[in-house]
Amino acid sequence: MKLPDSLVDTLHAVFGKEGCSTNEAKRLAYAYDNSRRNALPDAVVFAQEHPQIESLVRVCREHRVPVVARGRGTNTTGATVPVDGGVVVSFERMNRIVRIDPENRYAIVEPGVLNGDLQIALRPHGFFWPPDPTSSPWCSIGGNLACNSAGPRTVKYGSPRENTLGLRAVAGTGEGFRCGTYTSKGATGYDLTRLLIGSEGTLALITEATLKLTPKPTGLRTLRATYRDVSSAAHAVARIMAQPVTPCALEFIDDVALKLARDHGGDSVPVAGAMLMIEVDGEPETLPSAVEAVSRAARGDGLDELRVAQTAEETQALWSARKALSPAQRTISPNKINEDVVVPVSRLPELVDGIRLLSKKHDVLIVTFGHAGNGNLHVNLLPRDEAERERAHVCLAEVFALVISLHGTLSGEHGIGLVKREFMPLALQPSTLNLMHNVKAAFDPDGILNPGKLLP
């Protein structure tokens, strides 16, 4: 699609020569994301301030041209791929930390601030922002909010929805608005803040966020527990979550993943039926009792070994298996299908067993690991050739059906984007999907914001 000249003129006027491009090389660089899908946008603009976004959306609406917001493209669902062309608006240059206010426990940031940069800026104040995707050094806060992206710490500290006070944004009409509060409590009208979080740029473009800060505990202890089999480990997870000391990470790694990590990461990776990596945080004087409480729960039928790291080096060694996993998977399958299903914690044994059966049935290698404390597992299908890739896609549909049958849901932290859209009717009733379509129309009457994503 060629953009109308008058639209391109407006983009140039609003974003300047340096902030707007229709050059193909530039457009190619903004055509893809970590889903490995891609589609060429017709223009790329680089936002620097809120009023530009109002102008952008207004002129695009006039011409019924899609607008796709982009942070750093680290998402795995195709949520930032401009499948219908249009304008990609990159927030990478809109990356100021506007204010850090430790007294009031909030930080105001622009959407292009990197998650990792924010954490570094918060450190001297003794605070952190809990959401911690693995891509933290390279992913933007705007992207975290758009996808409700989280990480290991969610088990104790929650996802972006629990850690955001307010937003400034631009709806699909081009109208700017603020929602939420600067306070940690609010009951003044509908919660539009949480509605925008996880909406993947389909309702509004976020231009500023007021993030709720949490005091950073000064102590941390790492434990590693290996088990006879996945079922013993999964039961230990349920025991740990049923006692009062909530760990700040509770990661599960199945035997297939452990073997893979050991093949690639060496002998420091243990041989076991399954492994849990557990972290507890708190003020230093409270750590011994916390470690003891969690250890008590981790022990039980099927435990092989429980180790508590005593030094930073030991901590690193304990994490080596988890760290070796990503490169190991890439070696086997450059086309891995990376899912992040969630089930209630007590259903983890059934999930893991069921996935094993599906892996056999479809003859596709599947490794399973992830944020077990939330019941949120990364189910990675690793097809090695085209035939396996086809079988993997059939298998995936059955994985989702299994998850739903266990009262789980499609995604815990990656979102839906392009790649899981077709499965939404598995997870949500027609009436719920209808309401979501109505909400979409309420914010974006002409459907110009990130078309083709999230809703089927």
Place this chain on the structure above:
Amino acid sequence: MKLPDSLVDTLHAVFGKEGCSTNEAKRLAYAYDNSRRNALPDAVVFAQEHPQIESLVRVCREHRVPVVARGRGTNTTGATVPVDGGVVVSFERMNRIVRIDPENRYAIVEPGVLNGDLQIALRPHGFFWPPDPTSSPWCSIGGNLACNSAGPRTVKYGSPRENTLGLRAVAGTGEGFRCGTYTSKGATGYDLTRLLIGSEGTLALITEATLKLTPKPTGLRTLRATYRDVSSAAHAVARIMAQPVTPCALEFIDDVALKLARDHGGDSVPVAGAMLMIEVDGEPETLPSAVEAVSRAARGDGLDELRVAQTAEETQALWSARKALSPAQRTISPNKINEDVVVPVSRLPELVDGIRLLSKKHDVLIVTFGHAGNGNLHVNLLPRDEAERERAHVCLAEVFALVISLHGTLSGEHGIGLVKREFMPLALQPSTLNLMHNVKAAFDPDGILNPGKLLP
């Protein structure tokens, strides 16, 4: 308004003889709430199961008759007063705890379950549901969700929006739907769960809730700190919130409130410029260090005395002032205006000083106390006669303007209902209000759900 016969026939058919009344005495009993406003409904029905609500909303929509959901009417904003008549649907008989699932840290409840009854049922499992309005023994979970009602514990554990996983509900079309998850993490589509929470029955009627449970710490310590003046106390609040140990209650009481409590509650209430009641919880072995951390922050310029209760009796004695406040206020003014504004914690000194000036300017007694850790203060205007009542209303508008100027908002936990609706444009931009109206239309196209509430 007389209801059409065919509508009344349907109500009788759906709810049975015992579950439906158009009798005036019965209707009178459901005409009011704790706001002391009242308006007679045309019928009252008593729900017992979800399908009844679908039938109710469908038939009322056909006849364009309002439907007003009611828990136990403890709200203070008129949110359950049927100002346009219609049918009040009471959930008091739909009060089953469907399931308590400690392994997965959730409980499934019907909306009529009382908050206090749920807490008692959770106790043997070692869990609690954090929202704790003062009316806990008498208020329903459905009402808590509708108003996003909270209490002192919110400072550490959050409000209903942070403590609810999923809902079943009926939209203004009569269509039933489920939203949210049974898991502690989810990124599958728009967050309709949080959108319904705090929407005061204007978007949908909640028929079931999946509540997120939190392990109940087994230890609790109570501290009382008295200060020279309100400003010193407010600064101590900011210091306490800027260090890592978050108290599970951080309550402020100003000098006017203290004097009032002392006049009515006796000598155990201290004479001071301001007082903080602080509670810290945790596992018993962690309490001494937590008490020490909070005490360190509570100390500082203007501290008169810091006491830590050593026994249950001492704890009760320390809370006596806070407990004496409500009856004391009622004695002075049966028509107290009970607000619950919020400002960022560091603006508390300005808020308290500003309120003092407004109290003088309008010659109306105002007492200020409440959940200081969230910046959420109850500003109670106590007019003693009609002339004072008129002045109080003028004063109230200026209180709200002050709050907004300090980057605060109208309500922290009571909601908007009928009584604060006119002030919404002070707190929210026209564009934000427009979007809220669009969202309302998306759920309730004919505007039959709780008309006249929340949105101006």
